Structures are given as structure tokens and as C-alpha cells.
Amino acid sequence: MRGRPASDDAGAASRAMVTERLLPNGANAGGSDDKQQHWLREASVAPMVPATSAPKQGRSSSNRGRLHLAATLVSLSSFMWGYGAAVLNVCIVPDAVGSLLVDLNLSTAEQETATALVVVGALVAALTTGGVGDHLGHKRTILVNNLFYIAGAIICALATSKTAIFVGRFCIGIGSGVVTNTVPILLNEISPPQIRGQITSYHQLSLTIGMLATGVFGYFLITEVPAGWRYLNALLVVPAVLQLSRAALVYLRGESNAAAVDAELRDIASAMEHRRHDKKVGFSELAAHKHVLAVGTLLVFFQAMTGINTVMLYSAKIFHFAGISNPFLATAVVGFTNVSVTVVSISLVDSYGRRPLLLFGTAVMIAALLVLSASLLYLDGNTKVQGVIAVTAVLLFVAGFAVGLGAVVWVVLADMTPVHIRSRAFSFFMTTSYICNIVVAVYTLSAISFLGRGDNPEKDGIAKLYLILSGVAAASLGFSYAYAPETKHTEEAAGGEEHYGLLGDEDDGNSAVRREVTEL
Structure with missing residues (x-):
């Protein structure tokens, strides 16, 4: 067991920087130390231990x-x-x-x-x-x-x-x-x-x-x-x-x-x-960290409900509209895009931070959904152009998800959740995620059928559904901007x-x- 170092001034400075970085936008403006510490406790990013030694040199x-x-x-x-x-x-x-x-x-x-x-x-x-x-x-x-x-x-x-x-x-x-x-x-x-x-x-x-x-x-x-x-x-x-x-x-x-x-x-x-852990974590212990549960639950909600499974499910259909009828080619192209951009995201998440990638990726998803919806609704006169735009929008959407909500959410959830409740909290998060995915799986076809009109109701329904999903993605962007913490800075402030x-x-x-x- 290790005690706290004597240099409390350095520790206070580190904790103040972490607190400021983790406050929702505007929450720290003119706020008191009590309010900052309240957010820090609720977000479950505990105060840092100041660095006691420099990192080892010559690491193998x-x-x-x-x-x-x-x-x-x-x-x-x-x-x-x-x-x-x-x-x-x-x-x-x-x-x-x-x-x-x-x-x-x-x-x-x-x-x-x-x-x-x-x-x-x-x-x-x-x-x-x-x-x-x-x-x-x-x-x-x-x-x-x-x-x-x-x-x-x-x-x-x-x-x-x-x-x-x-x-x-x-x-x-x-x-x-x-x-x-x-x-x-x-x-x-x-x-x-x-x-x-x-x-x-x-x-x-x-x-x-x-x-x-x-x-x-x-x-x-x-x-x-x-x-x-x-x-x-x-x-x-x-x-x-x-x-x-x-x-x-x-x-x-x-x-x-x-x-x-x-x-x-x-x-x-x-x-x-x-x-x-000998201590059993119950619901009362989880309730003591209600802010981290709220933020984490809404992050996984938006991860599921912004349409990634719907777009992946209908990517082959959209490729078919574009004249690409081989479903394996569609799966391979979308999958390769997903993997490639996830690799890029991994290389950036520690250098650029979690929040910038989350916000940027979600913004790309919104733009891609709007373009995809418009291409399916309004470009019937030129099928080739429509197909190129639709396929490009699908790939951009998948890329945006891979950069932000796909990879970063897992990192943020693990970073911000206290050690002693992580297993229980992740069970709560994933229950929410799977319920959302079941809702998407059960109601997607019905929603497309309900929304579809005209000579090609399936295409019309898909286009309108993606327009609705762009609104959900916009809500996700607003929530992430206001409440998603930048957990990268917790380690920086503590000197590693x-x-x-x-x-x-x-x-x-x-x-x-x-x-x-x-x-x-």
C-alpha cells in the first residue's frame, strides 16, 4: 500500500487541470471548487496521484x-x-x-x-x-x-x-x-x-x-x-x-x-x-456514481441508435441500387473501410484525445447520412451519379463511426468508470446496448415499410429512415459536446x-x- 507524497501543491495543480478538462463545456466558467469536485466525483475520474518518479528510460x-x-x-x-x-x-x-x-x-x-x-x-x-x-x-x-x-x-x-x-x-x-x-x-x-x-x-x-x-x-x-x-x-x-x-x-x-x-x-x-474483489457491488454502489452511469448509458445508446447496424445491414442493397450486385464485394468493401479507419483511429486516440475523435467522427456520420438520404431520394434521373454518391456516403458513414462512436466509446467507458464498479457498470452499459440493438433489428424493416412511398417504396423508405437517423446522430453530437469527458488528460495530469x-x-x-x- 502506498501513501500520498508530501508535495500536495503539485497534486492540487494536477487535479485542478484534470477537473477543468473534464467539466462539461461552460460548467467551469465561474464555477466553485465544490462544483468542480462534484463533477469529478460524479464522472468517476478520481483525483490523481502526483508522479513520484520519472518514467523509466531505455524501455525495451x-x-x-x-x-x-x-x-x-x-x-x-x-x-x-x-x-x-x-x-x-x-x-x-x-x-x-x-x-x-x-x-x-x-x-x-x-x-x-x-x-x-x-x-x-x-x-x-x-x-x-x-x-x-x-x-x-x-x-x-x-x-x-x-x-x-x-x-x-x-x-x-x-x-x-x-x-x-x-x-x-x-x-x-x-x-x-x-x-x-x-x-x-x-x-x-x-x-x-x-x-x-x-x-x-x-x-x-x-x-x-x-x-x-x-x-x-x-x-x-x-x-x-x-x-x-x-x-x-x-x-x-x-x-x-x-x-x-x-x-x-x-x-x-x-x-x-x-x-x-x-x-x-x-x-x-x-x-x-x-x-x-471481496466486496460485492450492488445497485446502491452503482447509484453513487449516477453521473458516470448516465453518460456511459447515453453513449452506448447513441452508438447503437445512430444507425450503424442499419447501414451495414442495407449496404449490399445500396450497392445493388448503385449497380454492384455482388453482396460479398459490398461486404468486403464496407468491412475493409471499417478496419482501415479503425486502425487510423487507434493511432490517434492517445495523441489527439478521445473527445476530438468522437466529435469529428459523429459530424462525419451526420453529413454522410444526409448525403445518402438525398442521393436515394432526389437523384433518380442519373442512376450512375446516384450510385457513386450513395456508395461514397455509405463508406464515409462507416468511416465516421469507426473514428468516433465505434472505437472511442469503449475507451471512454473504461477510462471514466471506477475500478471497483467496472464489471457491474459494463453489464449495465451493455444491457442498454443490446436492448437498443434488438429494437433496431426488430423495427428497421417495419420502419422502412411504413416510410416508403412511390414506385420504389423500399428505396424511399431507406432514404427517409437515414434522414431520421441523421437527426439522432445530431443529438449524439450535441450530447458528446456537452458531457463526454476527455479522459486522456487524466493520465497526462498525473505525469503518466x-x-x-x-x-x-x-x-x-x-x-x-x-x-x-x-x-x-
Whole structure:
């Protein structure tokens, strides 16, 4: 346990700067210290411990590489989430030799049910597994969770009935719900402040790579291989086994380094295992941090309700309107854009900060939705121009989401939520997210049908829905401008130290864990 240093003046200056940066716009103008401290407490960015020593010099690039390896291994769970969620959409492409519809004639309603069961399973997991990481340890939670992915993949791959597909999809959904309750938190806590945003963003990057992988593998398996949908589902087993495998790391490093790999695995295991709390966090404890719950809940609400799933779902249809009828090409182009821009976002999140990326990305989404809606509504006279504009707008929308609401929200949530309530709070956030996604999945088709008019009611309905979503995105921009904190400055103000509570009087072991994992 480490006490506070004697130099309180430096600490007060650091805390004042952090407080000012985190206040909503205008809230600090003429405000009292009491009001600033109230916001700081409610936003759950605790006062900083002033730096007691300069950062170590001559930090080893190999040790930094070990941190990235650890983050990559953890993020395999996020890859499985993205892959498992998107794989069915590729498997049910009509008129393809390897389509699931060749072997199991699912109706439209049954296809929607199979798609929705992943979200339902994730919602069940989010509601019931909020404290599992605190009690089992994050290492065991992630490793056990692989069993849900393996079971779901095998059940789907061997399915001979619609019921089996439904059961397999539900298992995959449970795995996805556990991922959202553990991976962003874990990545945040094993990473040093200087690159915390970058490491936490591995979650979103891996998720987008998983989605892209379904399109790439699906192009070959669904179009060329009979019963290719079975192989496409079975591939989900590979990352699950890899995450469980010591042999995989030995192979990557070489047999001569097996002892080093064992030591590394112990370090990584320690990083994943360290957070166990005897104190049970209940709703009263969460209520004490109502401001962070309110900000976090609305961020995930806007993440889901600004239309990313709707645009992704109908991207192939929009590409078809533009004369590009190959659904795999549409999936690949959109997925590649998502991955590429997420990589760019990761490289900027620690240098430029969270708020600028969040605000810029949301503004791009608004502009793209307006252009997309207008192109579908008013450019019927020139189909080629309309198609080019519509496709460009889709890609800009996906890019804007990847820069802002996609990657940054996870970083902000993990940064601003106190350590002792993170698991429970993330369960609350993700329950909200999955409920919103279920609403989007259930009502999108009905909304398009209700809004559509004219000779092509589907296109007209999509255009009007995107116009409405641009209004939701505008509300998101206003909320983020007023209330989303810039959590990057918390580490800067502390001279590179952790949040108080991580390395202060309530040290939970993160400092030792990080030294063991990285020695950065």
C-alpha cells in the first residue's frame, strides 16, 4: 500500500487541470471548487496521484511487444464476437452453392430469428455475468467463455435442423455478451497510460476484423464449396482453440523459447487474474456514481441508435441500387473501410484525445447520412451519379463511426468508470446496448415499410429512415459536446501515473501486473 507524497501543491495543480478538462463545456466558467469536485466525483475520474518518479528510460521494444501480444491474445475474443455475429448474413446468401438455404430452407422470419438470437444471448449474458470477472478472475472468465464459442460453432456447423441453428446462435450470443463485459475492461487495466487508448481500441479493431473475415472467407466457401456454410461456421473454433493454446505461442516464438513462453503466459495470466474483489457491488454502489452511469448509458445508446447496424445491414442493397450486385464485394468493401479507419483511429486516440475523435467522427456520420438520404431520394434521373454518391456516403458513414462512436466509446467507458464498479457498470452499459440493438433489428424493416412511398417504396423508405437517423446522430453530437469527458488528460495530469485507486491508497495490483507483463 502506498501513501500520498508530501508535495500536495503539485497534486492540487494536477487535479485542478484534470477537473477543468473534464467539466462539461461552460460548467467551469465561474464555477466553485465544490462544483468542480462534484463533477469529478460524479464522472468517476478520481483525483490523481502526483508522479513520484520519472518514467523509466531505455524501455525495451520487446517488452512493449509483449504488451501488444497480450492485447492481441485477449482481443481474439472480440474477433470471435465480430465473426460470430456476422457469419449468418454471409451463410444465407440466396442462389449460392454453399448457402445454408440449400440445406435448410429457413423462411425470412426464421432467418431474422437466427440473427436476433445472437443479440438475445448477448443480452442474457450481459444481465447475468456482470460480476463474474470479479469472482473468477478475467483469465478464467475469458478462457471458459471460449467453450460457448466452440459449442456454438460446432452446433451450427453440424446442424441438420433449424432448431440446432437457433441453439448454436444463442450459444455464440452468450459468448459475445461475456466478451463485452470483460475485454474492454481488461485491455484498459493491463495497458500503461501513454498507450491506454490504443490498447483498449484493440477490442473494436478485432471486432471489425472478425466481421471482415466472414466476407473474405465467405466469398470462397459460399460461392464455390457445397455446404460451405458448415465450414464457415466451423472456422470460429480456430481462434477459440488458439486463445486456449500454449502450443500456439511456443510455435510462434520457436521451441527453443518454450521456457520464455511459459514465463510470458504466467505474466499474462497474472494480468488477467489480478482483479478479484471481496466486496460485492450492488445497485446502491452503482447509484453513487449516477453521473458516470448516465453518460456511459447515453453513449452506448447513441452508438447503437445512430444507425450503424442499419447501414451495414442495407449496404449490399445500396450497392445493388448503385449497380454492384455482388453482396460479398459490398461486404468486403464496407468491412475493409471499417478496419482501415479503425486502425487510423487507434493511432490517434492517445495523441489527439478521445473527445476530438468522437466529435469529428459523429459530424462525419451526420453529413454522410444526409448525403445518402438525398442521393436515394432526389437523384433518380442519373442512376450512375446516384450510385457513386450513395456508395461514397455509405463508406464515409462507416468511416465516421469507426473514428468516433465505434472505437472511442469503449475507451471512454473504461477510462471514466471506477475500478471497483467496472464489471457491474459494463453489464449495465451493455444491457442498454443490446436492448437498443434488438429494437433496431426488430423495427428497421417495419420502419422502412411504413416510410416508403412511390414506385420504389423500399428505396424511399431507406432514404427517409437515414434522414431520421441523421437527426439522432445530431443529438449524439450535441450530447458528446456537452458531457463526454476527455479522459486522456487524466493520465497526462498525473505525469503518466494511474488513476488514484489503481496506484494510490486503494492499489489493486495493476502496477505490479503491468511491470510483470511489460516492464515498459
